Amino acid sequence: MKTTSITINLSDEKQVMHSFGASDAWTCQFVGKYWPLEKREAIADLLFSTKVDSSGNPKGIGLSMWRFNIGAGSMEQGDASKISSAWHRAECFQSMDGTYDWNKQEGQQWFLKAAKARGVNYLLAFTNSPPVQYTLNGIAHSDQGRKSLNIRKDAMPDFAKFLAEVAEHFQKNGIKLDYISPVNEPQWDWSNEKQEGSPATNSDIYDLTRLLASDLHDRKLTSKVVVGEAGEIKCLTGHIHGDNRSDQIKAFWDCSSPCYLGSLSNVAHAISSHSYFTTWPVSEQVRIRESLDNRIDQIDPKLSFWQTEYCLLEKNDEIPHGHGRDLGMVTALYVARLIHSDLSIANATQWSWWLAISSADFKDGLVYIEPDNTGSQGNRSPDSLEHDGKFLPSKTLWALGNFSRFIRPGMVRVGVEYDDHRSLTDAANSIMASAYIDKKSHKLVVVLVNCLHEDQIIKISNLNGSLHLANNRFDIYTTSETSDLRHGSTPADDIHIPARSVVTLIGHELLL
The missing domain is CATH 2.60.40.1180 (Golgi alpha-mannosidase II)
Known part of the structure; x- marks a missing residue:
């Protein structure tokens, strides 16, 4: 051996760790609303629990952050949303007439409360699109070729007010949203009709962040805005798209930049990105993260890096079958290596997986659901999975737990x-x-x-x-x-x- x-x-101290997380998109809206309570509680324990059984084995992976998706209203639009799968649509708290219905997103709210009840340290709300009543095209994803935020020019203040209104509602009801992330992967045009999404320029992000920060301050809310959610790490470190949607470390954290956000006290001193498209070959995984760390040192050495979303999209020598579902150690080890690289090379203080729960034949979940009777993978029949089924913990869940359960906030x-x-x-x-x-x-x-x-x-x-x-x-x-x-x-x-x-x-x- x-x-x-x-x-x-x-004595060689590196970064102070913040949290490990996952998101409630999109499956939680059904599981949290319709599934039998016993199964919901069991899934919540797998994700959030820090308790152990009689042999000392952890009952769950003790996530310390939970990402709550604030929907844009594609669910209410149904087929008119042009998003074909109801499993990728999302409800919106605000109705078309401007009134609010806080019973919306009931399933996601159940998991939000379950996370808080189990002691999850941080709650973050993120959006993929402005509400459909504010978008240019009246739906929750953009038209092909668009590069700026899919929003009417007069509606940016309304979008910021909407997000602050959501934060205020939850805080008044005992659930503080510690962070709000108002854009997601702004480098993509989001015209593929598969989910809610919108591009955004750095100027869009700057304008929206200032409005949101001001509205949060005026309401005396303690939520902080987190910027970035870049589609890939390279969008943080240089100009890769030839437009105003990249080089975001410099754009938002260089004090000479017109989009500098460092003077806003309720903007978190962090830049976030997703680790997609940067994992293979392994030498490139290392190089890109070294480049990221160097860029942060050049612009703002005290700036934290958050890796806020990842699931496997790769097909390579280690993942020869591509993105089909795998509950075993091949995927788990691939992910564990990436977590190690993001923490130890890029010095990430926060690391989050994409979907906490998945119904798909895809490497995107920690816990998978499928019908009890057929055992088929990724069956999305409304008569089966929306209301009940069986759940399957993956090895990726437990491998993430080797980090999240034991590396606690402040370490x-x-x-x-x-x-x-x-x-x-x-x-x-x-x-x-x-x-x-x-x-x-x-x-x-x-x-x-x-x-x-x-x-x-x-x-x-x-x-x-x-x-x-x-x-x-x-x-x-x-x-x-x-x-x-x-x-x-x-x-x-x-x-x-x-x-x-x-x-x-x-x-x-x-x-x-």
């Missing part, structure tokens, strides 16, 4: 070096290691991703020699083909991890 030796530098990532000085690319193809400390509880968290087909021995030291832990032991949590965050214990100087696994080590009473 081969040995990998790593050294943890407890600090610290430096890790491989004793054989392997490159970041070589590590990403073999054994990846990242480490985090909780200064208050003196807890050490080490996440190991083993992409190799052989078991490994891991030797861990710090710069001053041995780690000083309670009883010289780690709690160990393993996700593999046969384990879902299975709990165990291991001597700190004799750590064995299985082939093709994600492992989290927890050390207590760390001497800092």
